[in-house]
Amino acid sequence: MKDSDGFVSNIFKKPLKSVIHKAEEGVSSAAVQIEKLRDQRFCIGITGLSQSGKSTFITSLINQLQQHEAANLPGFSPVLTDRLLGVKIHPLDAPELPQFPYEAAYRGLTNSQPQWPASTVDISGCLLELRLENTASRLNPFRRQQFSLYLEIRDYPGEWLLDLPLREMSYARWCAQCSAQYTQPPRVELLGDLLDDLQHIDPLSEVDETHLQALHQRYVHFLNACKRNHLSLIQPGRFLLSGQIEDTEILCFVPLLNCGDYNAGQLNSAPKNSYYKVCQRRYQRYIKELVEPFYKKFFSRIDRQLVLVDIISALNAGPEYIDDMRQALANITDSFAYGRRHKLLQLFSPKIDKVIFAATKIDQVLSEDHEAVRQLLAVIVKQAYRNAQHEGIHPICEATAAVRSSKEIKHENQQGISGFGVEGTPIGYIHPRIPNRIPEGDEWRPFQEWKIPPLNPPKGISYQNNDAIPHIRIDSVLNALIGDKCI
Numbered sequence: 382m383k384d385s386d387g388f389v390s391n392i393f394k395k396p397l398k399s400v401i402h403k404a405e406e407g408v409s410s411a412a413v414q415i416e417k418l419r420d421q422r423f424c425i426g427i428t429g430l431s432q433s434g435k436s437t438f439i440t441s442l443i444n445q446l447q448q449h450e451a452a453n454l455p456g457f458s459p460v461l462t463d464r465l466l467g468v469k470i471h472p473l474d475a476p477e478l479p480q481f482p483y484e485a486a487y488r489g490l491t492n493s494q495p496q497w498p499a500s501t502v503d504i505s506g507c508l509l510e511l512r513l514e515n516t517a518s519r520l521n522p523f524r525r526q527q528f529s530l531y532l533e534i535r536d537y538p539g540e541w542l543l544d545l546p547l548r549e550m551s552y553a554r555w556c557a558q559c560s561a562q563y564t565q566p567p568r569v570e571l572l573g574d575l576l577d578d579l580q581h582i583d584p585l586s587e588v589d590e591t592h593l594q595a596l597h598q599r600y601v602h603f604l605n606a607c608k609r610n611h612l613s614l615i616q617p618g619r620f621l622l623s624g625q626i627e628d629t630e631i632l633c634f635v636p637l638l639n640c641g642d643y644n645a646g647q648l649n650s651a652p653k654n655s656y657y658k659v660c661q662r663r664y665q666r667y668i669k670e671l672v673e674p675f676y677k678k679f680f681s682r683i684d685r686q687l688v689l690v691d692i693i694s695a696l697n698a699g700p701e702y703i704d705d706m707r708q709a710l711a712n713i714t715d716s717f718a719y720g721r722r723h724k725l726l727q728l729f730s731p732k733i734d735k736v737i738f739a740a741t742k743i744d745q746v747l748s749e750d751h752e753a754v755r756q757l758l759a760v761i762v763k764q765a766y767r768n769a770q771h772e773g774i775h776p777i778c779e780a781t782a783a784v785r786s787s788k789e790i791k792h793e794n795q796q797g798i799s800g801f802g803v804e805g806t807p808i809g810y811i812h813p814r815i816p817n818r819i820p821e822g823d824e825w826r827p828f829q830e831w832k833i834p835p836l837n838p839p840k841g842i843s844y845q846n847n848d849a850i851p852h853i854r855i856d857s858v859l860n861a862l863i864g865d866k867c868i
């Protein structure tokens with residue numbers, strides 16, 4: 382490490398002592414606001430549907446930054462120009478928020494039998510402090526030498542994301558949306574008899590609590606089947622993963638599928654103890670007590686947004702699933718507040734001034750197809766992309782792998798992928814070419830006949846030696862996300 386001004390070796394000793402001390406105690410909100418005003422503190426949203434790769438990405442991102450000298454990050458300008466001096470993880474200044482389990486995730490990936498991070502069941506977060514050398518200080522010795530950039534990062538179960546669009550939706554509209562979706566494949570098959578049973582409830586009739594509970598349980602079963610079948614639009618998310626809820630009664634509702642037979646006046650004047658009014662009350666409490674606080678704590682404060690999309694799973698699942706994912710992403714990004722603001726306004730009412738869509742897990746396919754994955758992503762997120770553009774924000778599309786788990790091999794004159802399968806046994810495959818647009822008709826055939834298999838993490842990353850996790854293009858994602866704030 383360079384030590385031209387005697388700072389680097391002391392990096393987290395004297396000059397930073399007071400800052401770190403504050404972080405450990407919980408940085409005071411005044412200090413946080415000053416850092417924000419000085420353009421040195423950002424809330425980064427790492428958003429993605431369930432299993433899109435959020436926790437793995439956060440783990441790898443922290444790891445790459447901490448091991449930046451050994452990591453392969455030529456596309457991240459502060460590393461390229463040798464200005465990243467050190468990185469520390471602090472707890473976020475929210476006592477009720479558990480710290481992101483970085484150590485456990487890194488240990489899992491570096492085990493003799495490497496494991497992916499566990500699927501997230503509750504919220505967590507951390508504050509990353511990047512100690513940087515100022516670009517100007519190289520030219521002008523009187524300028525400030527170093528500064529800290531603070532990145533707030535939060536992780537949460539992907540299931541909860543699909544609750545955000547419900548904030549703008551009345552119970553009656555949600556029921557209408559469900560009625561339209563549930564009569565189409567593949568949901569109609571997954572619902573089975575439940576469709577008929579939900580269609581036969583008269584919303585104005587008196588509620589039978591035992592029957593409602595039984596329907597609710599069958600509805601949760603159906604949502605789980607949707608998840609197993611790789612569908613994206615799954616609401617309400619807390620029906621799958623509830624998190625900590627004091628009064629579980631608010632979960633006990635279902636969509637009533639024949640509300641469309643009544644006009645708004647009839648529904649509004651339904652008796653208090655009718656199916657309609659009971660389900661509506663619980664739905665409204667669900668939004669008010671669970672969804673709104675989640676939005677306020679996590680999404681309303683985001684300055685920059687990274688949206689992770691598992692394109693390869695969607696390709697594997699087929700046309701209806703791609704469409705479902707496209708719709709889900711458009712609905713979610715509708716909840717983002719885009720725009721550029723004066724720093725002072727940004728402090729009180731933040732807007733997202735940068736959004737990056739990134740296809741994840743691209744180590745599952747050959748490098749010659751990575752560009753096609755990126756282009757396919759651009760097609761899938763087109764609506765979400767337009768929503769941002771409308772507000773003057775020009776999103777970026779990227780393709781990345783948080784943990785490169787494969788090697789490219791040659792087999793009988795063809796390029797292929799080798800790695801370890803989910804059982805940890807060696808596998809090798811030659812996959813169909815990845816299309817750069819959504820396949821149509823017969824173009825789907827190669828993906829219907831064969832699926833690109835999931836991979837285990839690679840063996841041989843050493844915890845003791847603080848090895849950097851191998852990745853693909855995390856440096857480019859980082860640069861797009863925060864490169865301009867590191868100068």
Ligand SMILES: Nc1nc2c(ncn2[C@@H]2O[C@H](COP(=O)(O)OP(=O)(O)OP(=O)(O)O)[C@@H](O)[C@H]2O)c(=O)[nH]1
Nearest residue numbers: 431432433434435436437497500501539782783784
């Ligand atoms: N090959 C490969 N697989 C990955 C990578 N990142 C994630 N995966 C796979 O995707 C799965 C889900 O990753 P997570 O990071 O847990 O996804 P998540 O979005 O946090 O999921 P939830 O917490 O359930 O919402 C992992 O268990 C791996 O199987 C990657 O970089 N390469």
Ligand SMILES: [Mg+2]
Nearest residue numbers: 435436500501
């Ligand atoms: Mg997770």
